[in-house]
Amino acid sequence: MTRVATAVPSFEKPSWSKAYRDFTHEHGFQTLRVEGRLPEALRGTLVRVGPVAFGVGEQRYGHWFDGDGGALAVRFDGGGAQGAARPIDTPSIRAEREAGKVLYSNYGTSAPSLWRRLFGGAKNAANTSAMTWNGRVFALVESAIPTELSLEDLHTLGETDLGGTVGPAFSAHPHRVASRRASYNFGVNYGRVVLLDLYELPDTGLARRMGSLPLPGPVMIHDFIATDRHLVFFVSPMRIRIFRVLLGLGSISDNFEWRPELGTEVLVVPIDEPTKAMRFQAEPFHTWHFGNAFEQDGRLVVDYVRYPDFGSNKWLAELLNGWASTDAQGRLHRATLNLKAGTLRSEQVSDRRCEFPGPTPLLAGARHRYLYLAAHSGAEAWRGPHDTVVKVDMETGRETVVTLGREHYTAEPMFIPRPGGSAEDDGWLLAQTYDAPSDRTYVAVLDAKTPEAGPVARVWMDHFFPFTFHGTWVPAT
Numbered sequence: 028m029t030r031v032a033t034a035v036p037s038f039e040k041p042s043w044s045k046a047y048r049d050f051t052h053e054h055g056f057q058t059l060r061v062e063g064r065l066p067e068a069l070r071g072t073l074v075r076v077g078p079v080a081f082g083v084g085e086q087r088y089g090h091w092f093d094g095d096g097g098a099l100a101v102r103f104d105g106g107g108a109q110g111a112a113r114p115i116d117t118p119s120i121r122a123e124r125e126a127g128k129v130l131y132s133n134y135g136t137s138a139p140s141l142w143r144r145l146f147g148g149a150k151n152a153a154n155t156s157a158m159t160w161n162g163r164v165f166a167l168v169e170s171a172i173p174t175e176l177s178l179e180d181l182h183t184l185g186e187t188d189l190g191g192t193v194g195p196a197f198s199a200h201p202h203r204v205a206s207r208r209a210s211y212n213f214g215v216n217y218g219r220v221v222l223l224d225l226y227e228l229p230d231t232g233l234a235r236r237m238g239s240l241p242l243p244g245p246v247m248i249h250d251f252i253a254t255d256r257h258l259v260f261f262v263s264p265m266r267i268r269i270f271r272v273l274l275g276l277g278s279i280s281d282n283f284e285w286r287p288e289l290g291t292e293v294l295v296v297p298i299d300e301p302t303k304a305m306r307f308q309a310e311p312f313h314t315w316h317f318g319n320a321f322e323q324d325g326r327l328v329v330d331y332v333r334y335p336d337f338g339s340n341k342w343l344a345e346l347l348n349g350w351a352s353t354d355a356q357g358r359l360h361r362a363t364l365n366l367k368a369g370t371l372r373s374e375q376v377s378d379r380r381c382e383f384p385g386p387t388p389l390l391a392g393a394r395h396r397y398l399y400l401a402a403h404s405g406a407e408a409w410r411g412p413h414d415t416v417v418k419v420d421m422e423t424g425r426e427t428v429v430t431l432g433r434e435h436y437t438a439e440p441m442f443i444p445r446p447g448g449s450a451e452d453d454g455w456l457l458a459q460t461y462d463a464p465s466d467r468t469y470v471a472v473l474d475a476k477t478p479e480a481g482p483v484a485r486v487w488m489d490h491f492f493p494f495t496f497h498g499t500w501v502p503a504t
């Protein structure tokens with residue numbers, strides 16, 4: 028379903044809502060103003076990806092997730108920083124721009140005709156995350172194949188199936204397992220039987236299809252997590268009413284059906300023997316994002332943000348309109364999976380509304396102590412975007428909460444390890460932040476050992492950039 032621009036309700040919108048307008052200030056790398064002092068050892072490029080155009084022609088998209096992708100890059104050179112920002116140019120984004128109207132169905136938007144809904148293909152909005160692999164950088168969206176970006180000036184190089192291996196879908200959440208020197212990912216392949224396609228991307232070498240497993244119907248899976256031996260999926264009890272979508276009776280987002288009686292399916296895939304996947308049912312809950320997982324005493328420990336239902340989808344859609352009436356209710360949890368007994372036991376770690384948990388990448392798939400995440404600061408703050416960065420000590424439960432400024436809103440914080448560092452939290456947190464009063468975006472650099480001290484530096488764009496979902500770090504060579 029598409030909406031017409033004039034249908035947006037008229038009321039005084041909060042200051043952060045300006046970050047949900049179309050981004051048009053495209054440029055290659057330019058010197059950025061640095062406030063404070065950048066760490067000399069922080070060298071590399073941060074690449075963030077998110078939706079940056081929220082409609083085409085006179086039509087506005089139906090959901091934040093439909094936005095055409097764009098990339099923001101900040102290159103740190105040991106004292107200064109350069110930044111680039113560009114929309115991403117996929118064939119389907121370009122076709123709609125040239126037509127001046129919606130042509131493809133997307134998450135919250137329907138294609139204009141039955142023929143297009145049946146045979147028109149999927150849009151590659153390239154709007155969710157960035158992946159570094161084999162010295163290359165890709166923008167990802169879970170409904171399509173990767174789109175390669177140039178690190179020279181951030182222009183789009185083109186879509187790729189990674190040598191004929193991946194497709195039709197490649198999720199926006201690949202996970203690297205440090206001990207295996209490989210990344211893993213999946214794609215949900217919607218056909219008569221809905222399949223979970225599994226992929227392995229060795230640090231060096233060719234991408235490989237590991238196999239495909241049947242899923243229990245038209246489900247949506249956004250993320251998974253990997254230990255050094257297993258891939259873990261939580262399949263929420265949500266089903267897409269596909270026929271209604273094809274008939275044009277609402278978009279995918281309009282046609283999710285929450286069916287708690289089905290429970291959440293826990294799917295655990297042994298990396299070395301994917302055909303021996305284990306499945307069992309747990310109580311109904313939803314997960315967008317995982318933090319980390321590891322194996323301990325024959326059990327799997329999984330950190331994730333848990334929701335009681337799928338109300339968060341409405342919260343996400345409402346942010347695009349500048350108001351939120353639905354409390355998404357995401358809380359950090361730690362689950363313990365007993366594979367022999369087929370049980371999941373989950374405990375809430377914090378009562379703070381949060382999202383985007385992540386550990387140091389050096390311990391991805393192994394036991395970690397710290398997680399970093401974005402959160403809401405106060406009782407009513409959930410009505411807007413996240414406004415705090417939090418460091419959680421999973422051993423003591425201690426939370427270090429950092430607010431970057433009045434009406435400053437943050438995207439997912441990313442932990443960058445200090446080269447040669449030894450302590451788990453020896454490194455920096457990079458957080459794309461929107462300063463709503465000045466309508467400009469900066470990247471905050473925090474010392475991850477002492478985030479409560481506030482940013483050691485802020486790297487300022489001279490313009491705003493819409494909120495991004497996820498990103499990647501490309502270390503300087």
Ligand SMILES: [Fe+2]
Nearest residue numbers: 249316496497
């Ligand atoms: Fe995500």
